[in-house]
Amino acid sequence: MDATRLPLGPTVIGGAFLLIVPFVLPDWMKFIVTLAMAKFVAVLAVALFLRANQVTFGSAMFYAVGAYTVGFSVKWFHFGDMVVLLPVGALLGAGMAALVGLVMSRYREVFFAMLNLAFSMMLYGVLLKLYWLTGGTDGLGVGVPKFLGYVPPREYLRDFLYYTTLGVAGIVIYVVYRFLASPLGFYLRALGDNEIRIEYSGESVRHVMYVTYIVSGALGGVSGVLAAFTVGHIVPEYSFWIQSGDFVFVALLGGYASVLGPLIGSIAFEFIRTYASKYFPNEWQMTLGIIMLAIILFRPGGLWAIYESLASRFRRRSSEVPGA
């Protein structure tokens, strides 16, 4: 699968579908799809590193930075304009990543995974313990967002959130696909295979890691802002390891080799979770674990690979001359 080319057919069909679908969806489903698209942006950040064979168990740290950007902005400045806060969240996420990345770009594999975990759990600890600042486990309320100063009427708020998130997701898909098509994106893929070859060809591996880390931080920040407004309430769990684990799971489920795979994975995941927490709440993590085991052992490409093999089989069949 060549992720440097955006598959035109599925993108147009999927985009059109997501544009039309809110007209028929009930409100609770609209909420789920919005949240799924918001988290998809953070999943893309994890998928970037998975392409380089690096796992991170701490990507939720930037997700939390984005969410608390909104929280503090509302709490201190009574300012909740979603369109303005999106780039601010991206900038703060990227800034935090630029700091943490100074350390992180030196590490790979197990160390990369666990150091990320350590950093995100440190942030979780701070958010949890600084009650006077963050509200501790109570979290912070976010309130109704504005859109460039405009306050949408209550009955259309869900639609405003939906289309804003869809628009941002579209922009992010384009940006990430441009990033992957750049020389740096190609080096990123090579990083998992042979680092020494990268150094020989004149690129610094640390530089590749560092830039990717900053991009992943910005993505996490954007995702956090979107999710904070969608849910309307933020808690320290945004930075908890389970959140990071969910992101990794979704990237695997959807298939990290493509840009669209995580989107499908994210929507599937939110629906699975809604029904699972209704019918078997105590076996939820076990369900995730078993699905993940099955994907790792039998279908490493995730849902997207299943779609691809179906599509190519269909194409082959339709190109055969009938009756020949």
Next chain:
Amino acid sequence: MRLVTTIVMDGTVFAAVLFLISVGLTLVFGVLRILNVAHGGLYAFGAFTATSLAVWLLGTGANPYLSYLMLLLAPVVVGVIAGPLIERVFLQRVYGRAEAIQVLLTFSIFLILDDLMKLIWGTKPLFVSEPYTLLGEFSLSGIRYSWYQVLLIAVAIVFGGILVWVVRGTHIGKIAISVINDREISQAIGINVNRIYMGSFTLGVFCAALGGALIAPTIAVAPGFAVDATVLAFAVIAIGGMGNLEGAALGALMVGLLRATAVHLLPEADLVVIYLAMIVVLVVRPQGLLGQLELRRI
């Protein structure tokens, strides 16, 4: 003075437990080169098994001193069942694959174990305090400690000593070292590498479960403490040097004392201090305090 005694005592007790958990993790990493994220889950399994065995035994009206036997039996049960099962069924399928895949595999096993515990033992906390109270207490500069805490320290030291002796001083230990250094050459000279892998992993599981079983009488055993154990154990072996037994001891002592200091002087920062120490060590000395730099094989 009193504060110093408390910190040293608390820290050492905590370090003993940390050492028991992390030595298994470092052993598995040393031989299999896989970071076993499910380690914390197995630690919790040890705690649950030990508690329910001891509760059952005391319920039959047996001599309460026999409960110590149950604390030792539990890790054997967990190790013998879970060790070969996980290694043969899952881990051996991903040897030689990308490290990301290996970590994700053990992560999914961790998720499964976490819910399995809730299914078997429910979500209510379990208690068995007899092994803790039976030994009595003593006082040190005015503060009362249980002899059980001293026992924990003793067990950690003796167990660590045995492990070092097995690895350095016995035939099987030398075979293991050869497998660590070069898997293919070891296979070529007739070593059954698969058996060494399975044995090491089982021993690692036993260590995790032993840590859990011994800590069980001092706490309320409830779901949810598994992940802390994984992360703490990783911090310990990252500080000491991954795959290094003495490193695990040094790391455990450092983390234990640091945390005890933080708990008594700055309680808000008890977790932050540990991660901070780990980050500082890794920035200054990426291979850990006692770790050796590894030559990169191409």
